[in-house]
Amino acid sequence: MITTPLPTKRFDVAIVGLGYVGVPLALGFAKAGCRTLGYDTDSKRVRQLQQGRSPFAHISSLDLVDILADGTLEPTSIPARLAESDAIIVCVPTPLLQHQDPDLSHVHGVAKEIAPHLRRGMLVSLESSTYPGTTREEFRLILEQGSGLKAGRDFHLAFSPEREDPGNSKSKLRNMPKVIGGFTDECRDRATELYGKVIDQIVPVSSCDTAEAVKLTENIFRYINIALVNELKTIYSSLGIDIWEVLHAAKTKPFGFMPFYPGVGVGGHCIPIDPYYLTWKAKEQNIDCRFIELAGQINHSMPKYVVNGLLDAMNHSGQTLNGKTVLVIGVAYKPGVSDDRESQSYTIMNLLKAKGAKVDYYDTHVPLIPPNRGHWSGKKSIEWNDENLERYAAAVVCTAHDDVDYARLADQIPLVVDACNVVPKDQKAQVILA
Ligand SMILES: NC(=O)c1ccc[n+]([C@@H]2O[C@H](COP(=O)([O-])OP(=O)(O)OC[C@H]3O[C@@H](n4cnc5c(N)ncnc54)[C@H](O)[C@@H]3O)[C@@H](O)[C@H]2O)c1
Numbered sequence: 001m002i003t004t005p006l007p008t009k010r011f012d013v014a015i016v017g018l019g020y021v022g023v024p025l026a027l028g029f030a031k032a033g034c035r036t037l038g039y040d041t042d043s044k045r046v047r048q049l050q051q052g053r054s055p056f057a058h059i060s061s062l063d064l065v066d067i068l069a070d071g072t073l074e075p076t077s078i079p080a081r082l083a084e085s086d087a088i089i090v091c092v093p094t095p096l097l098q099h100q101d102p103d104l105s106h107v108h109g110v111a112k113e114i115a116p117h118l119r120r121g122m123l124v125s126l127e128s129s130t131y132p133g134t135t136r137e138e139f140r141l142i143l144e145q146g147s148g149l150k151a152g153r154d155f156h157l158a159f160s161p162e163r164e165d166p167g168n169s170k171s172k173l174r175n176m177p178k179v180i181g182g183f184t185d186e187c188r189d190r191a192t193e194l195y196g197k198v199i200d201q202i203v204p205v206s207s208c209d210t211a212e213a214v215k216l217t218e219n220i221f222r223y224i225n226i227a228l229v230n231e232l233k234t235i236y237s238s239l240g241i242d243i244w245e246v247l248h249a250a251k252t253k254p255f256g257f258m259p260f261y262p263g264v265g266v267g268g269h270c271i272p273i274d275p276y277y278l279t280w281k282a283k284e285q286n287i288d289c290r291f292i293e294l295a296g297q298i299n300h301s302m303p304k305y306v307v308n309g310l311l312d313a314m315n316h317s318g319q320t321l322n323g324k325t326v327l328v329i330g331v332a333y334k335p336g337v338s339d340d341r342e343s344q345s346y347t348i349m350n351l352l353k354a355k356g357a358k359v360d361y362y363d364t365h366v367p368l369i370p371p372n373r374g375h376w377s378g379k380k381s382i383e384w385n386d387e388n389l390e391r392y393a394a395a396v397v398c399t400a401h402d403d404v405d406y407a408r409l410a411d412q413i414p415l416v417v418d419a420c421n422v423v424p425k426d427q428k429a430q431v432i433l434a
Contacts, residue, residue: 115146267333330399
């Protein structure tokens with residue numbers, strides 16, 4: 001049992017990694033009256049938060065300003081201040097390296113930063129999505145080696161997966177059940193006590209490994225089902241059947257069916273990435289993840305399928321794509337957010353460019369393409385006006401943002417490829433579902 005009493009400290013919790021997950025979590029704790037420290041190595045991000053400017057379109061700056069004025073939230077880039085908190089929650093990125101191997105450099109780096117400031121009685125909870133064993137093995141070892149303390153004896157260690165759904169106004173921190181696994185039962189109970197202050201339903205599981213597997217299972221389920229509807233879309237389309245009409249009718253079945261929707265592929269920091277954390281871990285055990293690999297092949301083939309839809313339509317009317325101007329609608333990976341990580345819109349833009357098209361985009365959520373792994377950083381969204389829209393031979397709708405006037409788009413541009421089923425079919429344009 002961890003008996004050493006905690007000295008009274010300034011903060012109940014420190015959130016490490018102030019990104020899409022960390023900022024709403026920090027606000028949630030602070031709103032619940034917990035004294036909250038927010039820590040990030042990115043000093044620009046920290047300054048922005050200190051000035052009350054939300055980095056994300058779906059998080060209100062007004063909320064942030066109120067909480068900062070209350071003094072319940074303090075953003076910092078000084079790691080030593082972590083020692084001032086009773087608990088540390090880690091939400092740093094877990095991307096993929098080239099060839100789809102896990103990149104745990106942020107998780108390892110953060111453990112090294114925390115270790116010198118770890119105190120007896122502290123709780124450290126990892127929330128970053130990762131393969132089973134990360135918390136118990138590598139994260140724990142770095143914390144122990146850097147601090148001289150032992151998990152389960154001197155400090156508490158837990159894994160609790162994040163279920164943040166950016167842009168979904170119905171999804172609130174308090175009403176999202178929270179899965180928690182501890183290094184020991186006592187670690188899990190301490191984490192339950194902390195999260196219980198801001199979340200109504202805690203779902204305890206037997207270990208950190210199980211909690212890590214829960215997160216991967218949720219996202220793999222989504223990845224595979226999206227691949228399934230994407231494949232069905234290609235089959236039904238060749239049979240002259242509209243997949244959207246099929247799904248609309250199928251989802252009236254009150255049991256045994258859950259709708260997933262086709263699109264241009266899979267984007268964001270979670271769904272296209274997390275499945276490969278498991279395939280990598282499974283390879284260590286000499287197990288092939290055939291289902292996940294197959295889903296990956298299908299999802300990765302979708303941008304080409306969409307562009308082929310445009311090429312076919314142009315061919316039918318005796319046109320070529322080479323030399324034409326094409327407008328891509330939406331570069332965020334999903335509607336209503338500014339997150340363009342792993343967005344398949346960029347793959348589509350690359351394919352169009354490779355076919356000789358001149359490509360522009362429209363997205364009010366991403367007015368300027370930030371630095372990314374593709375070739376489009378620094379490009380600006382076009383202004384939405386008749387004069388601009390008339391310049392395009394075709395448009396491709398990749399993201400179903402609800403602030404786009406799709407009727408006007410199809411009134412101004414002669415050919416629209418719609419991967420999201422949002423463009424009305426009774427306009428002037430030839431509209432193709434792809
Ligand atoms: N974005 C989502 O919707 C979502 C949903 C569920 C789970 N997750 C998982 O949550 C984790 C975080 O994702 P995110 O989208 O918030 O990432 P993000 O890139 O938006 O934010 C991560 C933040 O961590 C900071 N950071 C990186 N290394 C650091 C270090 N050593 N010390 C302190 N700060 C550091 C970065 O500067 C950045 O501000 C990932 O594992 C992701 O898979 C994300």
